[in-house]
Amino acid sequence: MDGGEIVCHCEWVTRDEIEGALEGPLPAEDLGGIKRRTRAMMGRCQGFNCSAHVEAIMRERQRGTA
Numbered sequence: 001m002d003g004g005e006i007v008c009h010c011e012w013v014t015r016d017e018i019e020g021a022l023e024g025p026l027p028a029e030d031l032g033g034i035k036r037r038t039r040a041m042m043g044r045c046q047g048f049n050c051s052a053h054v055e056a057i058m059r060e061r062q063r064g065t066a
Helices: 015-023 031-038 051-065
Strands: 006-008
Touching: 006 015, 006 051, 015 031, 015 051, 031 051
Parallel strands: none
Antiparallel strands: none
């Protein structure tokens, strides 16, 4: 099973999961929403290693819809 590139290595959250949380029926609107829906940024590093990447994915999505 290929879920895409792993963004959060502590919790094994993939880019596809983050994008799914941004597109779902009740889309995540901020980092807190992504955190609750996917567990990204909730591992051992507490987002130190992945929060910038998660935020970049969110910015890409906002640019694509604007």
